[in-house]
Amino acid sequence: MGMLTEFKAFIARGNVVDLAVAVVIGAAFGKIVTALVEGLVMPIIAMITGGASVAAWKYVVTPGVTDATGKVLTAEVAFKYGLVLQTVIDFLLIAFVIFLVLKAYNRVREPAPEAATPEDVLLLREIRDSLKTR
Template identity: 80%
Template sequence: MGMLSEFKTFIARGSVVDLAVGVVIGAAFGKIVTALVDGIVMPIVALVTGGASVADWKYVVTPAQLDAAGQQVAAEVAFRYGLVLQTLIDFTLIAFVIFLFLKAYNRLRATEPAAAPPEDVLLLREIRDALKRPV
């Protein structure tokens, strides 16, 4: 079997296609949640904290150095913990929504009727039950 035919077989599997669809939908969903956090959640946090954007929160270790003309000679060194906090909020919201989605999905799957056992299993159960009965 050539490499091209093996690749066709690999791609034709349902699980690979499902995974690809899941990755694309997950990336789009991540953008939606990021827009929600940037557009709604963080402005509310900024109102509570006095108007400062969370992404701008930082601890400056060394301030930027400027020359006499006001040009920056050396960039500031800072820990930008606000970006980390905003990313953690994004992650938490995405994880929570995925949790809710999977919880609803599992509930729907659980309500599906169980498949009837095969005929040979039913016959074996009848034989077992007949052997258990007293004579």
């Protein structure tokens, strides 16, 4: 029973629950950004670069060989740098949006700056301090 109690205490800690929520929200957010990149950003880049899908960009090392019936005899060997580019853009957009969200969160979370001490209070403190030294 000690292991079960210890596990309950582990799960009940705030950090574990917060981390689980962050992972779930992060995964959902990643899907949104991936859809944004695939649906909007990449088609714009494809239009600019000549109409080919960015994900289809590749450098063929060895072309595939097919017979007359269309059966693949040897698979194509290629470096698919378009997929890498698309994934890098996904990552950069996700990182940028997370940066903006954290920046806004920290701005809201920062304590309000203390109000400036009124001039009359400062003057009274100076008088008090000068009287103490006498």
